[in-house]
Amino acid sequence: MADPTAPTPARPAAPAATRVPTVIAEEVHVVYRVHGAAGGRGSATAALGRILRRKDPRPPAREVHAVRGVSFTAYKGEAIGLIGSNGSGKSTLLRAVAGLQPVASGRVWSQGQPSLLGVNAALMNDLTGERNVILGGLAMGMTRQRIRDRYAEIVDFSGVNEKGDFISLPMRTYSSGMAARLRFSIAAAKNHDVLMIDEALATGDARFQRRSQARIEELRKEAGTVFLVSHGIGTIRETCDRAIWLERGELRMDGPAAEVCDAYEAFTRGG
Structure with missing residues (x-):
């Protein structure tokens, strides 16, 4: 029986007319x-x-040496989950793809500017949620009119007002879950060529996670590419069609999400 943790052979490229690359990583090394x-x-x-x-x-x-010679190609319409043990290099790899982390060697190409949304994404704690919606939208390149048109949808999606008028309060009064939901809602209000989500869904309740998964599916249908880092294997199975498994900074497996998740779970059980 083949070793399920062995690296997956490179898959043959599909015709260019049907698969359009959005991110290409070639032998990427990141050293802190x-x-x-x-x-x-x-x-x-x-x-x-x-x-x-x-x-x-x-x-x-x-x-x-946080990332060790990782190579992959992502395509339009894919939702790709990044899995692996703590410290395996998942978040570091996303930061390198987003241009926020310099690489020691190797190269990264991307279509447009990748947008990285993480649990520590910067929002202004002393400003209200309302002001953060406006500033966050402007930072993503949305016009003021577009932000006004989407404002009510963003607030409703986040659910921050379900237990009171929190959107008018400073962000420092929010729980970590409320802040994470608002960050995702702001980012999801715009279509992205490449959207990278780093554990931002982990603090939401089941209802918010279902809404988030539906929005990710919409982003994919609109010809975007979504990367999702999560320790919740169930979230990767439900949201992604492909998964990349990193361990100790190295690419262990790249393929259909169900197969990669099965292999990772067998690895963590010592199977």
């Missing part, structure tokens, strides 16, 4: 330089490091 002692704050190693740094002010640094 991490400064500071490896030991914990209260450990003997950390204490010794602090003493030595009094004589040498330069902090120690080590390299972390």
